[in-house]
Amino acid sequence: MADNQPLDIEDIVRDSFDENEAEQLTDKLSQLEPEEIAIALEAMPVEQRVSAWLGLHPDDQIGALTHMRVDARDNIFKQLDEQQLRTLVEGMEVDDLIELLDELPQRIYNYACSRLDASQRSWLETALTYDDDQCGRYADHDLLIINKNAKVRDAVRLFRKLADDAEYQDALFVIDRTGRYAGLVHATQILGLASHLPLENFIDTDAPIVDGTLELDQGSDIVSRSGYTALAVTDAEGKLLGRLSIGEALENVRRSLESQFMHTAGLDEEEDLFAPVFDSAKRRALWLGINLLTAFLAAYTIGLFEATLQQVVALAVLMPIVASMGGIAGSQTLTLMIRGLALEQITPKTYLMLFRKELGVGAINGVLWALVIAAITYLWFGDWIIGGIIGLAIVINIVVAAISGVFIPIWLEKLNIDPALSGSVILTTVTDVIGFFAFLGLGTLFLLA
Amino acid sequence: MADNQPLDIEDIVRDSFDENEAEQLTDKLSQLEPEEIAIALEAMPVEQRVSAWLGLHPDDQIGALTHMRVDARDNIFKQLDEQQLRTLVEGMEVDDLIELLDELPQRIYNYACSRLDASQRSWLETALTYDDDQCGRYADHDLLIINKNAKVRDAVRLFRKLADDAEYQDALFVIDRTGRYAGLVHATQILGLASHLPLENFIDTDAPIVDGTLELDQGSDIVSRSGYTALAVTDAEGKLLGRLSIGEALENVRRSLESQFMHTAGLDEEEDLFAPVFDSAKRRALWLGINLLTAFLAAYTIGLFEATLQQVVALAVLMPIVASMGGIAGSQTLTLMIRGLALEQITPKTYLMLFRKELGVGAINGVLWALVIAAITYLWFGDWIIGGIIGLAIVINIVVAAISGVFIPIWLEKLNIDPALSGSVILTTVTDVIGFFAFLGLGTLFLLA
Numbered sequence: 001m002a003d004n005q006p007l008d009i010e011d012i013v014r015d016s017f018d019e020n021e022a023e024q025l026t027d028k029l030s031q032l033e034p035e036e037i038a039i040a041l042e043a044m045p046v047e048q049r050v051s052a053w054l055g056l057h058p059d060d061q062i063g064a065l066t067h068m069r070v071d072a073r074d075n076i077f078k079q080l081d082e083q084q085l086r087t088l089v090e091g092m093e094v095d096d097l098i099e100l101l102d103e104l105p106q107r108i109y110n111y112a113c114s115r116l117d118a119s120q121r122s123w124l125e126t127a128l129t130y131d132d133d134q135c136g137r138y139a140d141h142d143l144l145i146i147n148k149n150a151k152v153r154d155a156v157r158l159f160r161k162l163a164d165d166a167e168y169q170d171a172l173f174v175i176d177r178t179g180r181y182a183g184l185v186h187a188t189q190i191l192g193l194a195s196h197l198p199l200e201n202f203i204d205t206d207a208p209i210v211d212g213t214l215e216l217d218q219g220s221d222i223v224s225r226s227g228y229t230a231l232a233v234t235d236a237e238g239k240l241l242g243r244l245s246i247g248e249a250l251e252n253v254r255r256s257l258e259s260q261f262m263h264t265a266g267l268d269e270e271e272d273l274f275a276p277v278f279d280s281a282k283r284r285a286l287w288l289g290i291n292l293l294t295a296f297l298a299a300y301t302i303g304l305f306e307a308t309l310q311q312v313v314a315l316a317v318l319m320p321i322v323a324s325m326g327g328i329a330g331s332q333t334l335t336l337m338i339r340g341l342a343l344e345q346i347t348p349k350t351y352l353m354l355f356r357k358e359l360g361v362g363a364i365n366g367v368l369w370a371l372v373i374a375a376i377t378y379l380w381f382g383d384w385i386i387g388g389i390i391g392l393a394i395v396i397n398i399v400v401a402a403i404s405g406v407f408i409p410i411w412l413e414k415l416n417i418d419p420a421l422s423g424s425v426i427l428t429t430v431t432d433v434i435g436f437f438a439f440l441g442l443g444t445l446f447l448l449a
Numbered sequence: 450m451a452d453n454q455p456l457d458i459e460d461i462v463r464d465s466f467d468e469n470e471a472e473q474l475t476d477k478l479s480q481l482e483p484e485e486i487a488i489a490l491e492a493m494p495v496e497q498r499v500s501a502w503l504g505l506h507p508d509d510q511i512g513a514l515t516h517m518r519v520d521a522r523d524n525i526f527k528q529l530d531e532q533q534l535r536t537l538v539e540g541m542e543v544d545d546l547i548e549l550l551d552e553l554p555q556r557i558y559n560y561a562c563s564r565l566d567a568s569q570r571s572w573l574e575t576a577l578t579y580d581d582d583q584c585g586r587y588a589d590h591d592l593l594i595i596n597k598n599a600k601v602r603d604a605v606r607l608f609r610k611l612a613d614d615a616e617y618q619d620a621l622f623v624i625d626r627t628g629r630y631a632g633l634v635h636a637t638q639i640l641g642l643a644s645h646l647p648l649e650n651f652i653d654t655d656a657p658i659v660d661g662t663l664e665l666d667q668g669s670d671i672v673s674r675s676g677y678t679a680l681a682v683t684d685a686e687g688k689l690l691g692r693l694s695i696g697e698a699l700e701n702v703r704r705s706l707e708s709q710f711m712h713t714a715g716l717d718e719e720e721d722l723f724a725p726v727f728d729s730a731k732r733r734a735l736w737l738g739i740n741l742l743t744a745f746l747a748a749y750t751i752g753l754f755e756a757t758l759q760q761v762v763a764l765a766v767l768m769p770i771v772a773s774m775g776g777i778a779g780s781q782t783l784t785l786m787i788r789g790l791a792l793e794q795i796t797p798k799t800y801l802m803l804f805r806k807e808l809g810v811g812a813i814n815g816v817l818w819a820l821v822i823a824a825i826t827y828l829w830f831g832d833w834i835i836g837g838i839i840g841l842a843i844v845i846n847i848v849v850a851a852i853s854g855v856f857i858p859i860w861l862e863k864l865n866i867d868p869a870l871s872g873s874v875i876l877t878t879v880t881d882v883i884g885f886f887a888f889l890g891l892g893t894l895f896l897l898a
Contacts, residue, residue: 007670010796017798033674043794045802156641164653167676170619170637187636188619192605195641204613221456224699225482225614228676229678250673250699257706258788264713265784266777273789274802277809284781285814291777292818295770303766309758316765317752320743320772320881328740332733335714338649339707340722345492347459349466353494353723360726365734369741376745432769 007032012040016048026055034063035251042072045274050079050154058091066099067251071272071279074103078404086111092125093141102132123287126241135219136212139233139242146172146199148182153195155185168229168245174203181209181232181240209234212241219244220252260342263420264335266290290425297433298323308448314381315443318390322439325369326397326431333358333405341409355406362402366395385446393439397431404430451652456481461489465497475504483512491521494723499528507540515548520721520728523552535560543569543590545618547576575690584668585661588682588691595621595648597631602644615650617678617694630658630681630689638804658683661690668693670702681778696749710793712869713784715739739874747772747881757897763830764892767839772890774818775846775880782807783876787868790858804855811851815844834895842888846880853879 012028015021029037029052031122037056041049041064046198053061053076065073080088089097089104089112097104098161099111101363104112116124123141129138144158162169183203189296208226210219210233223231223244259269268289271280301320309316311424337354341345346354378384404427408418411427461477464470478486478501486505489512490498502510502525514522529537538546544555546561553561565573572590579585593607610616620633632652638668638772639651657675659668659682672680672693694795708718709720715736721813722727751758751768758765789795795803823840824883827833858868861875 007674009793010798013796013798033676035674039792039794042792043789043796043799104557153641159637159640162637165676166637168678170635170678175504186589186619187640188608188611188615191608191636191640192602192644223874224696225456225484226568227614227696229617229619229695230582246678246695246699247676249534250702253699253703254706257703257710261706261713262788263786264710265781267784271785273794274799274806276807277813280562280806280811281813281817284778284810285817287781288774288777288814288818291773292770292822295773298769298773300764302769306762306766309765310762313755313759313765316758316768317748317755317761319765320751320769320885321741323769324740324744324747325737328457328737329733330717332714332736334709335716336720336722339711340492343457343491344456345488345722347462349459349462349491350492350494350723357723357726357729361730361733364715364726364730365737368730368734369737372738373741436769 007036007039009040009043011047013043016044016052021052022055025052029056030060038065038067038072039298041051041076042068042273046075046079046276049274050068050076061088061097062092062096066096070103070270071268071275072270074098075272077103082108094120094127095142097124098127098137101188105175109232130212133214133215133217133232134212135210135214135244136235136241138216138248139210139212139244140248141242142169142245143230143243144169144172145240146174146185148174148176148200148203150199150250151195152190152193152197152199152202155190155199156195159187163423168247170205170229173232173243174199175240179240180238181234184209184228184232190379207231210244211237217256218251220249220256223249223305224253256342260338260420263418264424266421266425276349294425294429294432297429298436301433301436302440304437305444308440308444312386312443312447314386315440315447318386319436319439320372322393322397323432323435324389325373325394326401326435327428329362329398330401330405330427330431331424333362333402334409334419334423337406337409338423340421341413346410352407355403358402358406359399362398363395369398370394386443389442389446393435393442397435398440400434401427403429406423410430434440456485456488457767458489458492462492462497465493465501471500474501476761478505479509483509484516485701486513487516487521488523491517491722495524495528498723499525507537510537511541511545514821515545515591518721519552519719520717520724521719524721524724526552531557539564542590543573545577545593546573547586547806551581572621575684579661582666583661583666584659584663584665584682584693585684585690587665587697588661588693589697590691591618591694592679592692593618593621594689595623595634597623597625597649597652599648600644601642601646601648601651602637604634604639604648605644607804610819616694619678620653622681622689622692623691629687630683630688632656633677633681656680659693661685665701666705669698669705672698673702709787712867713873715870715874720815743874743878743881746878747885750882750885751889753886754893757889757893758849761835761892761896763832763835764889764896767835768885768888769824770822771842771846772840772881774843774883775850775884776877778811778847779850779854779876779880780873782811782851783858783868783872786855786858787872790862790868795859800855800859804852807851807855808848811848812844815847818847819843838891839888839896842884842891845887846884849883850880 015025050153087106127137146155146158171186174182176182183205184207185202207228208222208231210231212233212235223246230243233241233244235241262269370391373394374387377390378387408426409423412419464474534557576586580887595604620635623631625631632654633656634651656677657671657680659671659680661682661684681691682690682693684690711718772878819840822843823836826839827836858872858876861868
């Protein structure tokens with residue numbers, strides 16, 4: 001249980017470097033919630049992380065792993081020997097196993113499966129019929145289920161069995177004889193009721209239901225906006241697969257926004273702060289390679305005007321300004337669009353209005369900064385023509401940036417490509433190429449006459 | 450109440466454009482949760498938004514406003530006349546008033562205050578003693594409070610008064626005679642107890658407490674990780690100020706991550722998709738201006754080498770590649786660091802290790818891509834020296850980018866400047882200037898000998 005102080009990771013990380021503090025470190029970590037342990041472990045270099053993790057109680061070990069980012073977790077797995085892995089999975093419930101599925105070596109996974117009883121195995125099999133981005137796979141079984149024709153006293157008895165630290169367990173999930181989900185019974189709604197009353201009269205049937213095939217992000221949004229602490233996840237026949245709680249919804253919302261942020265730099269949200277150098281270099285190399293292609297495309301565009309540059313070297317000096325202003329203006333529009341798309345706020349009905357608005361913003365800022373840049377250029381090079389050329393190129397590039405900023409993300413979304421990941425590369429390719437082309441092209445036209 | 454379908458904003462927005470569908474639109478919106486109404490309204494251009502909003506029930510009007518992004522909300526306020534504003538605030542509770550404080554015209558705010566009773570006014574005054582990023586200001590009063598020496602029957606009675614749609618109300622907040630917070634009583638823990646028993650034996654004193662002076666983000670993290678649906682917010686004397694619920698925590702977490710994302714493009718998370726063109730242009734102009742300064746700095750650096758460029762125009766063609774590769778590599782490190790800092794995972798103890806790791810990643814990718822670029826350059830210009838120069842400049846710039854990517858955000862954080870907002874501008878200034886300087890400087894050294 002956390003006390004009322006914010007989590008002090010700095011203190012914990014410091015302890016992890018001091019072998020004499022090992023015991024104290026374990027104490028401190030054990031007092032935290034699993035999510036907090038996960039964050040603290042991620043903040044440690046792999047060596048310290050592994051030894052801090054090994055000091056934990058098996059339940060905390062599993063809790064921390066399931067809450068860690070995949071790469072950070074993987075870097076612990078890699079340090080464990082066969083026996084440690086086996087011991088670890090022996091304590092795992094099906095929920096945990098599903099979460100860790102992709103990172104466990106096959107033979108360890110098989111070993112874990114062989115230890116499950118029939119009902120757990122059937123649960124695992126049902127979960128695995130859903131894709132790894134669907135709610136059906138992650139529906140948790142940490143829920144209290146009661147039959148529709150039970151009495152109030154049965155519900156009370158069931159609630160009273162709850163452990164003290166049960167999370168988001170203020171309602172029972174009601175099923176009918178065939179296993180179909182029928183609604184919720186809230187603890188607050190049956191307080192003080194006579195114990196012989198049929199439960200059926202107190203079922204809340206208004207709670208939204210999460211279909212197992214829904215994407216995890218959508219399911220999480222439904223839970224987070226519903227005002228309920230957990231909702232039922234059901235299969236195509238309406239049978240109860242498990243629940244999605246507000247705690248998991250919150251973690252999913254967090255991950256999904258974090259991934260949007262990381263994607264802007266071509267990174268994965270699972271990236272470990274302390275990944276081995278070589279792993280990290282390998283992963284990032286691809287993004288640099290893609291960027292290199294676009295940089296060469298920009299260079300090629302410049303190369304078309306070698307003769308012009310040779311005669312008017314001022315153009316070479318100024319050309320990055322044109323490209324950069326376009327890139328910045330475009331990425332503002334792009335970022336606004338990506339957020340809107342993520343919230344599903346961009347609809348065909350408003351494409352054109354958004355376009356007109358962004359075009360207007362681009363035109364105003366284009367003209368404004370074109371004048372400023374033209375004036376500075378004149379002061380610098382004492383040449384009104386170069387000033388006029390750069391001003392015109394800036395207007396063109398900022399307007400093109402606005403258009404690209406609106407339509408590139410819409411188009412990527414239609415192609416099912418994540419605009420947060422690919423949008424900025426494509427956009428800057430456009431603004432670089434158009435920027436250089438417009439500026440050097442106008443320069444060729446007006447200065448080499 | 451939402452049904453089991455994900456929110457269909459596209460459909461709602463389409464209706465908002467059709468005057469014949471006004472009634473149907475109101476129906477659809479009324480069936481949504483306030484947060485969903487807010488998202489749907491934000492997806493409409495201002496004209497449609499205002500008329501859709503005016504059609505809502507007063508409670509939904511207020512609920513939608515308090516959940517909307519500030520600018521989107523403001524664009525509704527601007528369309529309301531004096532009487533509409535007065536009618537609106539008449540239905541507001543203190544919670545809502547605090548939320549909308551900054552956007553209400555002063556006279557409307559005064560009018561709203563004049564209608565509060567003494568206890569509400571005292572609550573408002575207490576809340577306003579806290580800063581607008583502190584938990585004390587936003588602690589909500591939508592909580593059930595019970596005295597420490599009450600009996601189980603009192604608690605049951607209190608719970609039974611709850612409205613059907615009460616959110617996250619599965620526990621009572623216990624206070625002692627002096628108004629100090631003493632713990633929680635969970636509905637599930639008093640089910641089936643004899644009604645004459647003293648409540649005191651069933652108080653959960655383990656729940657974390659949120660200090661009123663804590664930042665809202667920190668308080669929200671505590672709530673979201675605690676496993677409780679709501680925690681007490683207390684003042685310096687331990688008196689109960691209100692509660693922070695998981696619902697609000699989730700919204701705060703969402704906003705804070707969204708702002709991180711929007712800041713990378715110099716935008717505010719409150720930015721309205723359909724802001725008036727001029728407002729939007731004005732707000733974005735500043736960011737373009739800051740960028741312009743850095744672009745001129747880069748141009749100035751290039752200008753130092755005019756003589757070189759005049760003689761070897763290939764350098765002008767290739768120089769954007771050096772700057773761009775540095776910028777991309779640096780922003781990967783920067784993004785990783787910003788996430789780590791936001792999670793408080795970057796501690797002084799590990800600065801050096803992170804630096805060494807990023808330096809290693811930079812060195813590997815620097816050398817790798819330097820070789821590739823050198824080879825392509827040779828093929829393009831048939832000149833090994835230029836190839837060697839660009840390769841060396843790339844290595845230098847990617848290594849500088851790694852160093853900057855680690856230390857710029859740490860340094861900004863120490864100065865209390867948001868690294869998500871300023872980090873990338875400073876970083877690209879460094880990588881542009883160093884990139885151009887290294888490449889053109891080496892060019893001058895080796896090609897003009």
